[in-house]
Amino acid sequence: DLCTLRVSSVFSPPGYVKYSERAVNIFSDKIKKGDPITIVGSGDCPRNYIYIDDVVNSILWSYENDINGLYNLCAPYHVTLNNIVSNLTSIIGKKVTINYVQGKSNPHLVSNRKFMSQGFTDFTNIKDALKCIV
Numbered sequence: 001d002l003c004t005l006r007v008s009s010v011f012s013p014p015g016y017v018k019y020s021e022r023a024v025n026i027f028s029d030k031i032k033k034g035d036p037i038t039i040v041g042s043g044d045c046p047r048n049y050i051y052i053d054d055v056v057n058s059i060l061w062s063y064e065n066d067i068n069g070l071y072n073l074c075a076p077y078h079v080t081l082n083n084i085v086s087n088l089t090s091i092i093g094k095k096v097t098i099n100y101v102q103g104k105s106n107p108h109l110v111s112n113r114k115f116m117s118q119g120f121t122d123f124t125n126i127k128d129a130l131k132c133i134v
Helices: 023-033 052-064 081-092 126-133
Strands: 003-007 009-011 037-040 049-051 069-073 098-101
Touching: 003 052, 009 023, 009 052, 023 037, 023 081, 023 126, 037 081, 049 052, 049 126, 052 126, 081 126
Parallel strands: 003 069, 009 049, 037 098
Antiparallel strands: none
């Protein structure tokens, strides 16, 4: 028996990962420094992200509960890059200049309903997770 968790885009506090070149962490760093942010497209495409602690807790829970099968692992909510930036600027308390550049930004959406149906529902809400990375 095997449990496979396909993990969506992970974000974490600085220092958790040696090279964290992911949008959420890059945006947080730029807002703190007062640097402008570049977003390809309108920034309104929904995406899946997941906070690192939720990944770890999901893995441990899956093991402890003898979960088997193939599951998508992402937060139960979809957010846009504009939503991420808005939350980060609110948390950090700084305004930011956003440069939107032309380009296609496709939604990156998966569902974790199958995983949650096994009983795991303890995900960190986006605002609380973002507070942990600034």
